[in-house]
Amino acid sequence: xxxxxxxxxxxxxxxxxxxxxxxxxxxxxxxxxxxxxxxxxxxxxxxxxxxxxxxxxxxxxxxxxxxxxxxxxxxxxxxxxxxxxxxxxxxxxxxxxxxxxxxxxxxxxxxxxxxxxxxxxxxxxxxxxxxxxxxxxxxxxxxxxxxxxxxxxxxxxxxxxxxxxxxxxxxxxxxxxxxxxxxxxxxxxxxxxxxxxxxxxxxxxxxxxxxxxxxxxxxxxxxxxxxxxxxxxxxxxxxxxxxxxxxxxxxxxxxxxxxxxxxxxxxxxxxxxxxxxxxxxxxxxxxxxxxxxx
Amino acid sequence: xxxxxxxxxxxxxxxxxxxxxxxxxxxxxxxxxxxxxxxxxxxxxxxxxxxxxxxxxxxxxxxxxxxxxxxxxxxxxxxxxxxxxxxxxxxxxxxxxxxxxxxxxxxxxxxxxxxxxxxxxxxxxxxxxxxxxxxxxxxxxxxxxxxxxxxxxxxxxxxxxxxxxxxxxxxxxxxxxxxxxxxxxxxxxxxxxxxxxxxxxxxxxxxxxxxxxxxxxxxxxx
Numbered sequence: 001x002x003x004x005x006x007x008x009x010x011x012x013x014x015x016x017x018x019x020x021x022x023x024x025x026x027x028x029x030x031x032x033x034x035x036x037x038x039x040x041x042x043x044x045x046x047x048x049x050x051x052x053x054x055x056x057x058x059x060x061x062x063x064x065x066x067x068x069x070x071x072x073x074x075x076x077x078x079x080x081x082x083x084x085x086x087x088x089x090x091x092x093x094x095x096x097x098x099x100x101x102x103x104x105x106x107x108x109x110x111x112x113x114x115x116x117x118x119x120x121x122x123x124x125x126x127x128x129x130x131x132x133x134x135x136x137x138x139x140x141x142x143x144x145x146x147x148x149x150x151x152x153x154x155x156x157x158x159x160x161x162x163x164x165x166x167x168x169x170x171x172x173x174x175x176x177x178x179x180x181x182x183x184x185x186x187x188x189x190x191x192x193x194x195x196x197x198x199x200x201x202x203x204x205x206x207x208x209x210x211x212x213x214x215x216x217x218x219x220x221x222x223x224x225x226x227x228x229x230x231x232x233x234x235x236x237x238x239x240x241x242x243x244x245x246x247x248x249x250x251x252x253x254x255x256x257x258x259x260x261x262x263x264x265x266x267x268x269x270x271x272x273x274x275x276x277x278x279x280x281x282x283x284x285x286x287x288x289x290x291x292x293x294x
Numbered sequence: 295x296x297x298x299x300x301x302x303x304x305x306x307x308x309x310x311x312x313x314x315x316x317x318x319x320x321x322x323x324x325x326x327x328x329x330x331x332x333x334x335x336x337x338x339x340x341x342x343x344x345x346x347x348x349x350x351x352x353x354x355x356x357x358x359x360x361x362x363x364x365x366x367x368x369x370x371x372x373x374x375x376x377x378x379x380x381x382x383x384x385x386x387x388x389x390x391x392x393x394x395x396x397x398x399x400x401x402x403x404x405x406x407x408x409x410x411x412x413x414x415x416x417x418x419x420x421x422x423x424x425x426x427x428x429x430x431x432x433x434x435x436x437x438x439x440x441x442x443x444x445x446x447x448x449x450x451x452x453x454x455x456x457x458x459x460x461x462x463x464x465x466x467x468x469x470x471x472x473x474x475x476x477x478x479x480x481x482x483x484x485x486x487x488x489x490x491x492x493x494x495x496x497x498x499x500x501x502x503x504x505x506x507x508x509x510x511x512x513x514x515x516x
Contacts, residue, residue, distance in 0.1 A: 021459070031406025031460045032433060075408045111409065115368050116375070149367075178363040186411075188366030242458045244491050247465065249458040277458065 002102055002141045004060075004168055005204055008232045008271045015288045016060045016104070016236060016274025017053035018281060022249075024049065024064070034076040036068045039088035046089075050096035056281035057288030060102040060272065062144065065089035065135060070127040071110035071119070082127075083134040090138025104144040104170065105135030107157060114152050121156055128160035132167070142168040146209045146236070149174055149185040151197050158201040170205040170234055171198050175212065175220055183220050191220050195227040209236035210276040213253050214261040218268050225269035232271040239278035251278025259286035266294060298334045299348040302327060302380065306352025306422065309372025311379050317372055327376040331383045341387035342394065345424055349377055353422035357505030367415065370504075374418035381421065388426075395426045397515035398449035400442045402434035404463045409456035412484060416452065419504035425511060436470035443475055450511060453497070455484040465495040472496060479514055481507060 007014060024035050027045045038046050046064045053061055068086045073079050086105070093103045110127060112119035132143045143161040148154035154171055161169045173194050175183040183191055191208070198206045208220045214237040224233055239251035239258065262273060273291065275283050304310070305327040308318045312328035325333075327349075334344050356373040359365045387393040399420045403413045410432050421427040428446065430438055439451055451471060455464050464487070468480050481499040482492055492500035501507035 021457075025459050031457070031463055032408075111411065113371070113411065115371055180363065184363070184366060186367050188368060242461075242486050244458075244461050244486070244494070247462045249461060249486070 013291050014059040014272040015291050016272050017058040018275035018279035018284045019277050036085050039085055046092050050093045052281040054096050056284040058284050060104050061093045061097045062104045062106045063089040063093045066106045066108040069110050069131050071112050082130050086131050086134035087138035090135045090140040094139035102141045104142050105140030107145045108147050124156045125160045128157040129164045132161040132165050136165040136167050144170040146172045147174045149187045151189045155201040158203045162202040168204045171203045172207040172209040174210045191223040192227040195224050205232040205234050207234035213240040214258050218265050221268040221270045234272040235270045236274050236276040238276045255283040255286035258283050259290045262290040302330045302348035303352040306373055306376050307355045309376050311376045327380040331380040341384055341392050350424050361503045361505045377422035396424045398426045398446045400428045400449050401452040402430035403432040403454045404460050404467055405435045406463045407455050407457050407460035408432045413454040416504045423508045436467040440474045450479045453482045458486045468495045468497050
């Protein structure tokens with residue numbers, strides 16, 4: 001199992017991959033279809049996505065397991081296949097990544113709210129434990145808990161991954177820019193609050209994903225860096241916010257637009273940079289070029 | 295105005311459910327929406343007044359604070375919980391006709407989308423502002439929306455989507471509802487949608503936050 005932290009400590013900036021969801025859709029995933037089930041039924045399509053990011057120059061490759069928790073798979077009647085589906089997700093990305101790149105096992109939110117008593121802390125912990133262990137079994141180097149908005153759920157996920165796997169644990173939350181220009185998650189959490197809580201819970205890398213293009217991510221990185229001078233920061237930025245045209249969703253930021261802000265975000269303190277919704281291998285390729293030239 | 299109604303509005307605004315609830319900390323040990331509504335009914339306060347002078351002002355105040363980013367989803371959910379607790383006591387009075395809701399709002403997350411946090415939040419806000427809410431759940435087809443509209447003539451329908459991938463589904467459902475029942479007002483919401491998209495797909499309204507939707511409904515129905 002490879003470790004990210006020693007690389008980052010050497011001063012290396014790592015390039016992460018781009019979008020998976022929008023990519024799967026391009027390959028024919030229908031709305032309402034379970035994306036993670038493709039790890040079993042269409043592994044070659046999933047592999048091609050991972051491979052395209054390897055080819056683009058990404059150092060870290062995620063897995064097709066964002067919605068692979070018990071609670072998400074239950075929506076499709078696959079709740080008894082958590083281990084199989086997540087293990088396959090990690091195996092596919094491992095195969096593309098080879099021994100020299102990192103595989104980051106993706107874990108998304110469950111969609112269940114603790115506050116509304118839709119789920120207990122123990123149930124959340126067990127779900128994240130089960131998913132993380134399966135990703136490790138399939139060859140993940142690190143677990144990336146992402147798109148979190150609730151700090152309690154994020155903290156439970158970090159603990160579950162830390163306590164039950166040998167993987168490094170990354171956790172990123174999704175922030176919106178609110179009136180007044182500050183950043184908050186949907187549940188009202190600021191980057192500063194996130195930093196304190198997640199470092200305390202044992203996350204080795206923290207950051208932000210989705211919700212913003214790279215320009216707004218710079219402010220988030222600055223705030224995290226101010227709250228903690230050393231914690232490694234991962235950013236997965238959208239290619240801007242989606243536009244809808246004739247049944248198709250497009251994202252406005254080109255690979256060049258994204259690459260143009262990479263230097264600034266690295267200077268602000270980001271250590272791993274990749275994309276979220278709407279970013280493609282071309283975006284990652286451009287980011288890779290900038291990072292190598294720094 | 296009745297002191298109980300002023301207190302009830304505060305309970306809803308700050309999310310105080312009942313005496314036992316520890317939230318919000320500054321109201322610990324005080325009665326909540328549950329006890330106050332019960333007492334108001336016992337003391338003979340008109341159920342209609344409990345709704346329109348107690349619950350609705352509280353919901354409106356939290357809705358405005360949410361729109362202004364002064365509070366976030368957890369506070370609104372606690373307010374909605376306090377409101378629903380009070381509503382349980384009012385339900386028999388709606389059924390008997392002693393209190394009337396302003397109209398009916400049908401809500402669902404569109405076909406292909408399984409997300410329900412935003413949809414639930416909006417449903418509760420609308421209910422707390424005096425409407426009967428029929429929640430069709432997630433992954434709802436146009437057939438289901440149309441059937442519910444036929445059962446509830448004059449209802450306004452709200453479509454929710456979180457995923458950019460289900461925006462096309464929202465467009466299709468809007469068109470099919472408009473074809474089957476041209477008079478129906480369709481309102482949309484969700485992270486990826488905006489006013490431009492609303493115009494493009496022929497929906498009647500887009501609301502960026504629940505309070506704006508309530509204001510739209512108040513103009514169109516109430």
